[in-house]
Amino acid sequence: MRKIVFLLVCLFTVLPSSAKVIKVLAVGNSFSQDAVEQYLYELAAAQGDSLIIGNAYIAGCSIDTHYNNLLNDKPAYVYRKVVSGVKAVRNKATLRSIIRDEQWDIITLQQASQLSGISSSYGNLAQLKRLIQSYTSNLRVQFMWHMTWAYAADLTQERFAAYHYDQREMYSAIVNTTLNVVSAVGGFRRIIPSGIAIQLGRYRFGDILNRDGYHLSYTLGRYIAACTWCEVLTGKIIDGNRYWPATISDEEAVLCQEAAHEAVFMQQSGRYMVF
Numbered sequence: 001m002r003k004i005v006f007l008l009v010c011l012f013t014v015l016p017s018s019a020k021v022i023k024v025l026a027v028g029n030s031f032s033q034d035a036v037e038q039y040l041y042e043l044a045a046a047q048g049d050s051l052i053i054g055n056a057y058i059a060g061c062s063i064d065t066h067y068n069n070l071l072n073d074k075p076a077y078v079y080r081k082v083v084s085g086v087k088a089v090r091n092k093a094t095l096r097s098i099i100r101d102e103q104w105d106i107i108t109l110q111q112a113s114q115l116s117g118i119s120s121s122y123g124n125l126a127q128l129k130r131l132i133q134s135y136t137s138n139l140r141v142q143f144m145w146h147m148t149w150a151y152a153a154d155l156t157q158e159r160f161a162a163y164h165y166d167q168r169e170m171y172s173a174i175v176n177t178t179l180n181v182v183s184a185v186g187g188f189r190r191i192i193p194s195g196i197a198i199q200l201g202r203y204r205f206g207d208i209l210n211r212d213g214y215h216l217s218y219t220l221g222r223y224i225a226a227c228t229w230c231e232v233l234t235g236k237i238i239d240g241n242r243y244w245p246a247t248i249s250d251e252e253a254v255l256c257q258e259a260a261h262e263a264v265f266m267q268q269s270g271r272y273m274v275f
Helices: 002-014 028-034 041-044 063-071 096-099 125-134 157-165 168-187 194-204 221-234 250-268
Strands: 022-030 050-057 077-083 088-095 106-109 142-146 188-192
Touching: 022 028, 022 096, 022 221, 028 050, 028 142, 028 221, 041 050, 041 125, 041 221, 041 250, 050 096, 063 125, 077 096, 096 125, 106 125, 106 188, 125 142, 125 168, 125 221, 168 188, 168 194, 188 221, 194 221, 194 250, 221 250
Parallel strands: 022 050, 022 106, 106 142, 142 188
Antiparallel strands: 050 077, 077 088
């Protein structure tokens, strides 16, 4: 009996009292893949928190497509799930089954990147949010909005045409849509300002944070996004976090963390960069 008590005392001594276990599901696409499937678990673990991360993935998926898939229970998703730092993948999953897989604490929504700054594309957002909520098993689930990033300035693909191939115009459109359309829908506990963090990162590193003009680079870009998510999800300032991948230098890690923290601070205080 004394041995059991001793072991329990040791266990609670090792575990930080502020440690959190957070279950977060991203209903997204490749931009949520960029943000949550690498580095995020490790960043949280480095500060004593544990994340269970789900990503309901369809490449380029929009709000309308998510809504119709959920309404019709369509098995169209690749379900990526990170538990204890290990990612498992299940194909042909329905969004309904993914929502029911865990008692998610946080569910995030986002728009397809090419539509992210076009307010008329958000018509089904409120319906999607309500329908997701009807399938959740956690009555206290919190919804958050993932504000994505503008494309690289030199991208020439047609998806950039709606913004006249102008990075600043796209960024401003994303900010304005977040402020006016997403806020009007309501019910989002927080905004995860990846788009602001990436724009701030571009001031520090140059316009090198995308690997193909729209997806994030495997190192700096994805790390900045993960830092932003970590600070919002856990409520702990990311500056000084001791985790970064070996592909990033100490100096680069500091700049990435600064960009993420500054973005979260700016969003919380309503100080969006609008060009």
